[in-house]
Structures are given as structure tokens and as C-alpha cells.
Amino acid sequence: MNLREEFLRLLDEDREFRLMVAGKLGYGDVLRRLERHDRKFNKVVNEIKKLREDFNKLSMRVEVTIGSMGRGWGEDLERMVLEIFREALEKRGIEPGKVEKLRFTDRDGSITGVRGRIVDVDVSVRDGKLYLVEVKSRAELDHVEALYEKVRAVEKYLAKSVSGVFLVAVNVDKEAYDRARELGIEVICGSIIE
Structure with a gap:
């Protein structure tokens, strides 16, 4: 019997309980039915607890699995985004490959101010010039x-000036887009989100 069927059966027994309270069943019948009702209720509660534990275990496994996959996909996603914007990058002298x-x-x-x-x-280096690209x-x-x-x-690490930042x-969030322009960072994007 599944949880739903068990719950519906308990509701049916609840109707019997109301009959008991109305005085249509004897005291011994009432006690027996209450005990049976309690046992079944506790069984349902235990099933719910077990389902919650199973769900939590599954949730943790899914989180670990997705995290592992995400690390592997990071570089692939970067390459894919670079390819999507290949033409725009090439116009600016950046070859995605x-x-x-x-x-x-x-x-x-000594470089960032934070040890470690x-x-x-x-x-990307082109014609001796250094370009930074964040994807x-x-x-x-x-x-x-x-x-x-x-x-x-x-610049500090390589002792070389950066010629362009992309x-x-x-x-890209509108706030990020505006700030990038203020800082001299060129933004190449599909859409700006307000």
C-alpha cells in the first residue's frame, strides 16, 4: 500500500472515530480503534521521515555531482562563449583559438596585496601586445x-602593460556594463539585463 492509499484509509478510519465519539461504539471498541489509529499514524509519520532522509541524501548526491560536472564544463563553456562571439573578437584583434x-x-x-x-x-598576445579576456x-x-x-x-606579475581588457x-547586468565602461573594459555581450 502506498502512502496516499494509507492516508485515505486513515481518513476513512477517522469517520469511524467520529462515530465512536458520538457514542455509537463501546468504550473498549474506542480504545482498540484509537490504538490502531495511533499505530497507523506513527507508521505514516515514520514513512514521511524516511522519505525526507532519502530526499536529503539524494539532494546531497545531486549537488556533488553537479559541482563535479560544473568544474569540467567551465573551460568548455568558456570556449563555446568565445566561439559565439568570434566575429566580434576578431574585429578587435583577438583570435578566440x-x-x-x-x-x-x-x-x-607583493602583487595583489594578499598572500596566497x-x-x-x-x-591573448598579438603583435607583442597583451590583452586580458574574461569570459x-x-x-x-x-x-x-x-x-x-x-x-x-x-601587469605587475608579467612586468608588461595590458593593451586591452575584454x-x-x-x-551582462546593466550595472556591470556601465561600470566596465567607466573602467575602460570593453564589453562584448549578447544582451544587457536591466
Whole structure:
């Protein structure tokens, strides 16, 4: 018997209980039916608890699985977004196929001001000029601020000036778009979200 059928049966027994209360059943019958009702109610409560535990376990497994998949998809998603905006990037001298990862750790804090901070950004070098490219599915204000900080860190780390900074996003928040323009970051996007 499934949980729904059990619940409907308990409701049916509830009608019997009302008859007992109305005085149509004897005291012994009332006690027996109350005990049976309590046992069945407790069984339903235990089933609900078990379902909740099973759901929580499943939820944790799904979260771990999606997190693992997301890490693997990150680079693929970046490549896909770069390809979507290939034409716009090429007009600006950036070849999506030549954009590469630059990742370093500021071990002593001399570059970023924070010891152990990891700087992770995409770079493109063309005609001896260095360009930074940040790829996002949706760019928000904190992404713009972080990218601006990365520019200074990369310049210090490589001892080379950055010639251009590009934020490439499928969607960009209006606030982030405006701030990027203020900071001299060129935004290439599919749409601006108000």
C-alpha cells in the first residue's frame, strides 16, 4: 500500500472515530480503534521521515555531482562563449583559438596585496601586445571589479602593460556594463539585463 492509499484509509478510519465519539461504539471498541489509529499514524509519520532522509541524501548526491560536472564544463563553456562571439573578437584583434589561461599564485602578497591569492584570467598576445579576456555566461558588478583588479596584478606579475581588457558574456547586468565602461573594459555581450 502506498502512502496516499494509507492516508485515505486513515481518513476513512477517522469517520469511524467520529462515530465512536458520538457514542455509537463501546468504550473498549474506542480504545482498540484509537490504538490502531495511533499505530497507523506513527507508521505514516515514520514513512514521511524516511522519505525526507532519502530526499536529503539524494539532494546531497545531486549537488556533488553537479559541482563535479560544473568544474569540467567551465573551460568548455568558456570556449563555446568565445566561439559565439568570434566575429566580434576578431574585429578587435583577438583570435578566440589563441586565448590561453594565465594562472599564478601571489605567494608573498607583493602583487595583489594578499598572500596566497590566486589570479586566474585568460590572455591573448598579438603583435607583442597583451590583452586580458574574461569570459562569463552572466557578468555581474563583482566580476567587473575583480577583472579590473586582475589587470593590475597581471601587469605587475608579467612586468608588461595590458593593451586591452575584454569582458565577454552571454548576458551582462546593466550595472556591470556601465561600470566596465567607466573602467575602460570593453564589453562584448549578447544582451544587457536591466
